[in-house]
Amino acid sequence: MHDIVRAQGAHNVQWCWAFNNGASPAADWNDEALAYPGGAYVDWIGIDGYNWGFGPSWDPTVDHWTSFVDTFAAAYARARAIDPGKPVMLPEFASSEDGGSKSEWVAAMIAALNAGRFPNLRLLTWFDIDKEERWSLTPGLPGLRELVGSATADDGRTRPVVRRPRCREPSGHCPSSPFSPVVAATRPGPAGADRLAAVR
Known part of the structure; x- marks a missing residue:
């Protein structure tokens, strides 16, 4: 597909290769690197991951509450090892509300990003x-105001930005929350230019 799109002259398309934050099963044959198509086909490396909280449907009696850092630290290191030259994105992530405070989870995420815990x-x-x-x-989620406010920071740190995507339901009614934000974190790109990929 990559080659077909390029052959048609579409050079304004960016390609993301993504994997889950935890391999299942954790076996040699299931190593994420074995599926990597190579840097010529990839613009971004993506990691999908969730804080499932307490008692998810697939393990209803166990506490799986995990911080943002613990959810992504190992997978982020893996992404950097697979191709250190590629920027990293989280195409899908979220936190449950069962087993802990979502607002504190978001606040800790913001703190980790602003501290440079995940520089790429x-x-x-x-x-x-x-x-x-x-x-x-x-x-009304506490911590979201901080996320929006930090968009004006201009000191080279990760700068989270919240944008509201267009509703894509034919009826105009979206089933998700009224705020329905896309959360994006940007850093200065080459020559100081900010790089922000549009999602959704």
Whole structure:
């Protein structure tokens, strides 16, 4: 598909190769690197991951509450090892509300990003649909105001940005929360230019 798109002259398309934050099963044959098509076919490396909280449907009696850092630290290191030259994104991520405070989870995420914990993480997309868990970011969520406010920072740190995507339902009614944000983190790109990929 990559070659077909390029052959048609579409050079304004960026390609993301993504893997889950935890391999299942964790076996040599299931090593993420074995599926990597190579840097010529990839613009971004993506990691999907979730804080499932307490008692998810697939393990209802166990506490799986995990911080943002613990959810992504190992997978981020893996992404950097697979291709250190590629920026990293989170095409899907979110936190459950079962087993802990989502607002504190978001606040800790912001703190980790601003502290430079994931220096090559350039784009984050919150999975803003209530599905297996209540993943959505509700309008009154504490910590979201800080996320929006930090968009004006100009000191080279990760700068989270919240944007509201267009509703794509034919009826004009989106099933997710009214705020329905896309969360993106940008860093200055080449020659100081900010790089922000549009998602959704």
